[in-house]
Amino acid sequence: MRHFLIVVILYSLSFPALAQEKRIYVSRDANGVVIFSDSPSPGAEEITLTVRPNLMEATEVRPIEKKAPAPEAFKVEITQPLDQATVRDNTGSVYIEGRIQPRFQRGFRVRLVFDGLAYGEPQNTTVFVLRDIDRGAHTIQLELIDQNGKLIAISPVTTFYLHRASVISPN
Structure with a gap:
């Protein structure tokens, strides 16, 4: 003062x-x-x-309005298989598990993208099973979709290698 x-x-x-x-x-x-x-x-x-002083009339002072915090951004990741991992299964089955943070919300769905294409329908869990997959290198991603069909978040691409024994090359 x-x-x-x-x-x-x-x-x-x-x-x-x-x-x-x-x-x-x-x-x-x-x-x-x-x-x-x-x-x-x-x-x-x-x-x-x-010369006159440069004066400006005072303006009304209003308190700053506090906005509600923005919703947290979702993080999607694949926890199984690990990136660059080798999966050994002679039936060609691969089990995929993911994680969503913060907590998975009601109405959201998860879609698996396998080798660049949507695999099956979106579901309300982050566990997927691939059946009868050919041996070799494959890529997977998980996409989080809200109740309106809007893409909310996507996981990084994970590459895994499926090893299946064959008659020609058993190793």
């Missing part, structure tokens, strides 16, 4: 000085260049300016 009072007193004392008229003289030199000065010179014209 003390600092505010000092600023108000200093401003009120300087206000009359700001409102005084200032004298400015304008003339041209031999090359025609315009010269402005605060002291008169032969042939100079006087220009009178009234």
